[in-house]
Amino acid sequence: MAAKPGTASTTYSPVDPTHKTKPSIFTDSDWVRPDSRGFHQCRPAFFRTGAVNSASGSAYAEFGNTKVIVSVFGPRESKKAMMYSDIGRLNCNVSYTTFATPVRGQGSDNKEYSSMLHKALEGAIILESFPKTTVDVFALVLESGGSDLPVVISCASLALADAGIMMYDLVTSVSVSCLGKNLLIDPILEEESCQDGSLMIACMPSRYEVTQLTVTGELSAPNLSEAMQLCLDACAKLAQIMRSCLKEAASAAEE
Amino acid sequence: MFFRIVHAPIFLCFFASDRRHMKDPTGNWIAEPPSYEPIVAEGEGAFLRIKKQKRMGLPNASEDLSSEMEVDAFRRLFPLRYFERHLTESIRPDARPLRKARDTTIALGAVASADGSALAKIGSTTMLAAIKMEVMTPSLESPDEGCIAIDFHMPPICSPIVRPGRPAEAAPVLSKQLSDTITRHVNFVLHSGMINLKELSLVSGKAAWMAYLDIYCLDADGALFDAALLSAVAAFSHLQIPVVSLDYDGKIVIMSEEQKEENSETKPVNKEKRKLTLSTIPFSLTCILHKSYILADPTAEEESIMETLVTVVLDSSGQLVSLYKPGGSVLVYTSAVQDCVALTRQRVKELQNILDDAISGMEID
Numbered sequence: 001m002a003a004k005p006g007t008a009s010t011t012y013s014p015v016d017p018t019h020k021t022k023p024s025i026f027t028d029s030d031w032v033r034p035d036s037r038g039f040h041q042c043r044p045a046f047f048r049t050g051a052v053n054s055a056s057g058s059a060y061a062e063f064g065n066t067k068v069i070v071s072v073f074g075p076r077e078s079k080k081a082m083m084y085s086d087i088g089r090l091n092c093n094v095s096y097t098t099f100a101t102p103v104r105g106q107g108s109d110n111k112e113y114s115s116m117l118h119k120a121l122e123g124a125i126i127l128e129s130f131p132k133t134t135v136d137v138f139a140l141v142l143e144s145g146g147s148d149l150p151v152v153i154s155c156a157s158l159a160l161a162d163a164g165i166m167m168y169d170l171v172t173s174v175s176v177s178c179l180g181k182n183l184l185i186d187p188i189l190e191e192e193s194c195q196d197g198s199l200m201i202a203c204m205p206s207r208y209e210v211t212q213l214t215v216t217g218e219l220s221a222p223n224l225s226e227a228m229q230l231c232l233d234a235c236a237k238l239a240q241i242m243r244s245c246l247k248e249a250a251s252a253a254e255e
Numbered sequence: 256m257f258f259r260i261v262h263a264p265i266f267l268c269f270f271a272s273d274r275r276h277m278k279d280p281t282g283n284w285i286a287e288p289p290s291y292e293p294i295v296a297e298g299e300g301a302f303l304r305i306k307k308q309k310r311m312g313l314p315n316a317s318e319d320l321s322s323e324m325e326v327d328a329f330r331r332l333f334p335l336r337y338f339e340r341h342l343t344e345s346i347r348p349d350a351r352p353l354r355k356a357r358d359t360t361i362a363l364g365a366v367a368s369a370d371g372s373a374l375a376k377i378g379s380t381t382m383l384a385a386i387k388m389e390v391m392t393p394s395l396e397s398p399d400e401g402c403i404a405i406d407f408h409m410p411p412i413c414s415p416i417v418r419p420g421r422p423a424e425a426a427p428v429l430s431k432q433l434s435d436t437i438t439r440h441v442n443f444v445l446h447s448g449m450i451n452l453k454e455l456s457l458v459s460g461k462a463a464w465m466a467y468l469d470i471y472c473l474d475a476d477g478a479l480f481d482a483a484l485l486s487a488v489a490a491f492s493h494l495q496i497p498v499v500s501l502d503y504d505g506k507i508v509i510m511s512e513e514q515k516e517e518n519s520e521t522k523p524v525n526k527e528k529r530k531l532t533l534s535t536i537p538f539s540l541t542c543i544l545h546k547s548y549i550l551a552d553p554t555a556e557e558e559s560i561m562e563t564l565v566t567v568v569l570d571s572s573g574q575l576v577s578l579y580k581p582g583g584s585v586l587v588y589t590s591a592v593q594d595c596v597a598l599t600r601q602r603v604k605e606l607q608n609i610l611d612d613a614i615s616g617m618e619i620d
Contacts, residue, residue, distance in 0.1 A: 010391055010392060011389040011390060011391040011465045012389060012390055012506075013387065013388070013389045013390070014388075014389075014390055014497065014499050014506075014507045014508050014509045015508060015509060016508065016509040016510075051473070051474075052381075052412060052413065052473065052474045053379035053474055053476060054379075054413065054414050054415060054474055054475055054476055054555065055412070055415070058412070065367050065368070067366075069412055069473060070412070071411070071412035071413075073415050076415075093411060093419040095410055095411075095419070097366075097383075097385070097408075097410075097469065097471055098387070098406070098408075098467070098469045099366055099368060099369045099372070099385040099386075099387050099467075099469055100368065101368065102368055104387045104389065104467055107408065107469070109419060109420075136411070136418075138410070138411040138412045138419065139412070140410045140412045140471070140473070142365075142366065142383060142471075143366050143367060143368050144368070145367075145368075
């Protein structure tokens with residue numbers, strides 16, 4: 001007697017009532033992050049290329065509990081309805097699994113993240129190198145553990161590199177959450193849910209160019225410049241990890 | 256207007272002109288022929304240039320066209336013949352014997368946000384299954400039973416065929432087959448139920464578990480049903496049901512660690528029911544039938560060329576759970592089906608061992 005998901009709107013996931021009081025801790029002056037990291041310390045990052053064999057290129061990224069797979073297809077024929085274009089097209093899609101979030105979701109496409117991913121990547125890709133065709137970048141968030149979009153962007157640029165799409169540089173992305181007076185880099189889901197403001201940067205570290213910068217919520221001017229510097233430094237470090245991942249994959253392929 | 260895109264090496268392999276169209280019926284030139292020699296194809300014609308380095312290494316590939324073409328071109332142009340040539344040598348293009356399945360692995364607990372999860376890989380076909388437990392009010396007919404909802408997803412990342420917004424045709428079909436296999440199995444409780452739905456009950460008539468099982472295909476390379484079913488049963492064996500209690504509003508809430516130790520007035524409703532008892536577990540094997548050959552565990556390429564598939568589902572005690580033969584051009588003799596069942600019986604033992612290893616590996620950690 002299996003019910004179809006559509007008919008199951010009457011179900012609810014049981015919550016822990018003691019959890020509700022937790023956010024108040026964040027406003028205190030001396031507290032530790034839930035995963036006992038320093039404020040300016042990122043989660044350990046793990047990258048692996050070639051996660052999906054049927055794609056032209058792919059990458060898997062894991063930052064703590066945030067787990068993401070990105071597949072790249074193409075360059076392939078553009079849709080019939082598309083107008084003629086001298087330069088290539090980039091098509092991005094980000095979706096979540098139904099079990100990615102603590103409360104079971106619908107697993108639908110995330111339109112906002114799809115367009116943000118597109119904007120973060122398009123500046124880095126040499127679209128002239130594949131005229132009249134389309135490169136598809138599809139991301140699936142297997143598990144959402146905070147800082148989802150930055151992880152998706154970094155992982156997508158690695159997948160593009162794996163697919164052999166020409167780029168000016170890898171795009172790396174890091175976000176910072178502002179809680180009270182504190183700036184927390186690479187926030188987890190709990191921290192993101194009670195942040196006052198946040199800043200996300202996607203950049204090309206070797207060229208020192210920013211492809212996307214988003215600021216939401218409350219962030220004072222001195223905090224803003226400090227947050228930007230934090231992000232840019234972290235992006236540079238992330239690029240090293242991604243580069244070494246690509247090198248490893250290339251040397252493994254040679255053997 | 257129609258165009259056909261032809262791979263350049265293949266085109267060069269066949270492009271030729273013998274100037275036949277420039278002669279009238281009596282064999283005289285209609286126009287003055289060009290001074291240069293006619294273009295002769297590499298693949299056929301008088302001047303064969305045999306590519307010795309890339310030649311297919313099969314002994315009887317002598318007079319055939321295939322010996323003069325690049326292997327890759329032959330594979331693309333005549334996929335069926337390419338495969339049949341392998342089959343006569345009792346080997347498959349990926350160097351497997353005909354009746355051997357690909358390497359299979361299971362990793363339990365891949366998703367921390369779910370109550371039970373598993374990642375199953377057969378060759379490069381990858382499936383991620385996760386179970387989330389939610390609470391529902393049981394129906395009046397069965398106040399002591401929970402429910403299982405199964406959904407199979409093919410996100411655009413898994414295959415070049417799937418595009419966002421256009422779900423793959425195979426997904427709803429597989430979804431139905433999986434839920435038939437798992438939940439039908441559930442229903443025959445008297446016989447050999449995989450899960451007793453009564454174990455999902457919390458408070459009779461008031462609350463019961465609804466287990467949402469979602470299976471995501473991360474990489475589609477054939478035998479999707481086998482991999483999906485394997486990940487599903489692995490997720491069920493990994494499932495840890497949270498300890499819950501009934502609060503004053505009649506809602507089910509999760510018990511925190513402190514409450515469990517304090518032994519306060521709230522009592523857990525499901526203290527003993529943390530794991531589901533899986534009495535028997537279904538496993539499956541998909542085979543391709545082509546002429547008199549049986550190919551176990553096909554890849555996506557094989558599935559696209561030879562269309563007749565037979566999927567046999569057996570449970571761990573060797574009883575037949577279901578059998579699918581969705582059409583296809585080859586009509587099946589019962590003997591072939593019996594062969595498939597025998598192959599599945601062997602495969603079930605393998606899969607059972609792989610699953611047992613994965614579970615015992617979890618317990619050590």
